[in-house]
Amino acid sequence: MVDAKAITTSKQIAALKLQEGRSVQRFRVHTSMGSGLFVELRKGRTQKVWLYRFSIASKAADYRMGEFPAISLKQARELHAEAVQLVRKGIDPRTYRAAEVAKNTQAWTMKEAFERWMNHYQTSPTRTGRLPTDKTIKQRQRRWKLHLEKQLASMRVQDVTRAKLIEVLSDAATKAREEARQCLIMLKGILAYAEDLEQIEESPAASITPAKIKARPSPPRERYLSLDELTELLLALNDPNGRTSMTVRNVMRMLIATGARRSEVSKMQWDEVDMYAGLWTLPAQRTKTRQERRISLSTYSLGILQQQQQLSHSEFVFESPDLPGQPIGTDTPTQSLNRLQGRKQKERDASAPLGLMELFSIHDLRRTATTAWSEHLGADKLLADVMIGHAEPKLIATYNRADRWPLQVRIWERWGELLTSLTATTESDLESPGSDNVVYVQFGKS
Numbered sequence: 001m002v003d004a005k006a007i008t009t010s011k012q013i014a015a016l017k018l019q020e021g022r023s024v025q026r027f028r029v030h031t032s033m034g035s036g037l038f039v040e041l042r043k044g045r046t047q048k049v050w051l052y053r054f055s056i057a058s059k060a061a062d063y064r065m066g067e068f069p070a071i072s073l074k075q076a077r078e079l080h081a082e083a084v085q086l087v088r089k090g091i092d093p094r095t096y097r098a099a100e101v102a103k104n105t106q107a108w109t110m111k112e113a114f115e116r117w118m119n120h121y122q123t124s125p126t127r128t129g130r131l132p133t134d135k136t137i138k139q140r141q142r143r144w145k146l147h148l149e150k151q152l153a154s155m156r157v158q159d160v161t162r163a164k165l166i167e168v169l170s171d172a173a174t175k176a177r178e179e180a181r182q183c184l185i186m187l188k189g190i191l192a193y194a195e196d197l198e199q200i201e202e203s204p205a206a207s208i209t210p211a212k213i214k215a216r217p218s219p220p221r222e223r224y225l226s227l228d229e230l231t232e233l234l235l236a237l238n239d240p241n242g243r244t245s246m247t248v249r250n251v252m253r254m255l256i257a258t259g260a261r262r263s264e265v266s267k268m269q270w271d272e273v274d275m276y277a278g279l280w281t282l283p284a285q286r287t288k289t290r291q292e293r294r295i296s297l298s299t300y301s302l303g304i305l306q307q308q309q310q311l312s313h314s315e316f317v318f319e320s321p322d323l324p325g326q327p328i329g330t331d332t333p334t335q336s337l338n339r340l341q342g343r344k345q346k347e348r349d350a351s352a353p354l355g356l357m358e359l360f361s362i363h364d365l366r367r368t369a370t371t372a373w374s375e376h377l378g379a380d381k382l383l384a385d386v387m388i389g390h391a392e393p394k395l396i397a398t399y400n401r402a403d404r405w406p407l408q409v410r411i412w413e414r415w416g417e418l419l420t421s422l423t424a425t426t427e428s429d430l431e432s433p434g435s436d437n438v439v440y441v442q443f444g445k446s
Contacts (some may be wrong), residue, residue: 006030010073013039016048026051029076037080039068050076054087063093082294108199110160110190111153114144117190130290140186147172147183157194162204169213180215184208223360224368227376230256231422236340236353238423244336245321250304251333254318255362257301257416259369259388261288262334262362267327268317278302282389293389296409298416334362369415376418377411387411 006028007013016039018025023043029280039049044299050065065071065079093331108116122137151168152160165187172181191203212344234256237249254265264282273280275366280295287293297305305317312319338344341359342352349355370388373379379387387408 003394007039010069013023013048013068013073016041016044023088029073030327031077033077033081033084036084037076050079052080052083052093054083056087056090056092061092063097080082108157109153110155110157111149113157113190113194113199114148114153117193120193121189139182143179143183143186147175148187157191157199160191160204162208165205165208166213169215173213173215177215181210182208182212182423184213184215186227221361221364221367223358223364224371225360225364227372227422229357229360230368230372230419231358232354233340234419234423239353243339246307247318247321247328247334248336250308250311251318251328252337252365254301254304255333255365256369257298257304257419258295258412259366259373259384260295261366261389263330263435264389266318266330266333269315270312271315273297273305273317275302275305287389289389291433295387296412298413300416300419314387337362349354373411373415377414379407379411381412383407 007016013027013029020042024040026038026040028035029037029039036053038053040049040051042049048068050068050071052061052063052065054061063083064081065076067077071079086093086096090200098363100276117136121140122132125131139172139238140263148168151166155164169180169184169187172183188205188208191200191205194200195203202440210334234253237244237252251265253262255262256269258265258280260282264286268280272282275297278297278301280297280301282293282295284290284292311321314325316325316326320326320328320332340352340354341357342349342355343359369385373384373387374381383404386404
């Protein structure tokens with residue numbers, strides 16, 4: 001039975017009681033969407049249930065929407081209005097609700113989305129046709145844990161908004177702009193993957209730009225050392241009274257001599273080197289482009305290796321003085337260079353060996369080498385890029401397979417001669433590699 005008087009307030013609902021002798025009683029509730037909304041009371045049940053009585057395909061049915069007061073009068077009216085709209089479209093609200101519950105149960109959290117995407121990412125070849133490296137995978141995991149996990153992990157993917165992502169990424173950008181930019185790239189990948197698997201209709205990250213989160217990429221670095229500055233650095237590295245170990249100094253010399261990457265030099269192995277042929281062959285798994293690369297070892301470079309034969313007792317050319325059997329730490333040369341520049345403390349120490357020189361980084365040594373090859377030894381920019389292992393432009397790599405190896409060998413040798421000559425007239429330290437083989441070169445000819 002239905003009580004004839006429509007209820008209009010929550011107080012009325014709270015005061016409702018089942019009449020004596022009745023097992024079921026429904027009370028009509030006033031709504032702006034017309035009839036059909038009731039509160040039901042049953043004998044033996046203390047809860048008051050919201051119910052929508054509707055008719056679809058000429059059949060009457062009840063849609064139970066929840067209990068009072070867990071669902072308030074206002075919420076019940078909203079649920080009733082949604083259900084009325086569904087019925088008008090010929091949709092059974094009970095079936096629709098069951099589908100929504102199942103959908104929500106199967107919905108990913110951002111933590112699940114990240115884990116699923118990582119599994120997909122690790123097994124998907126990049127544009128070069130190769131799988132991501134362990135280093136790249138660890139970088140993605142570190143960024144998630146450091147910048148994103150705390151604020152996003154527990155959220156359902158379908159609940160993540162563009163505004164929320166901008167908030168999280170902007171916060172990351174206040175600490176490190178490049179990290180925030182990389183996080184944006186990663187989130188675009190995660191949410192595009194979720195979109196592909198129909199967890200969301202559209203990725204909220206798709207239209208976010210680095211500028212929006214104040215994470216524009218930094219302008220490209222242009223710092224490189226002039227020959228005078230390079231001479232000053234080499235003299236500091238040749239100083240036997242310096243606090244830096246010979247192995248660390250030799251790593252920096254080899255970085256200058258070859259233009260190779262810091263990780264390539266620090267983990268250099270003896271089985272990659274042919275001292276007799278003067279050749280260092282970097283295997284594909286140790287290069288950024290995943291392609292085997294040859295580097296010609298000049299007399300200067302061979303002098304460095306001859307010293308390391310006395311210092312290394314393992315497979316690694318630059319064995320760590322502190323951890324026998326292990327290569328020197330990738331960051332160790334950076335730390336040593338910081339000391340030489342007086343950057344160990346917050347206030348720069350002008351009395352350090354390079355304390356008055358304009359600041360530069362380990363990576364700037366690579367730029368120094370390539371710039372010098374072009375400015376002083378006649379190497380064109382494309383050849384210099386090949387020599388330091390940059391990927392060639394796609395069109396050139398496809399149609400021109402020449403690497404001009406004899407010219408590369410000549411430039412490396414002349415570069416070694418130039419490095420030797422820079423300190424030959426100002427220092428007498430016999431420790432300096434190649435100091436017994438001084439050759440003065442005429443610059444500007446290839």
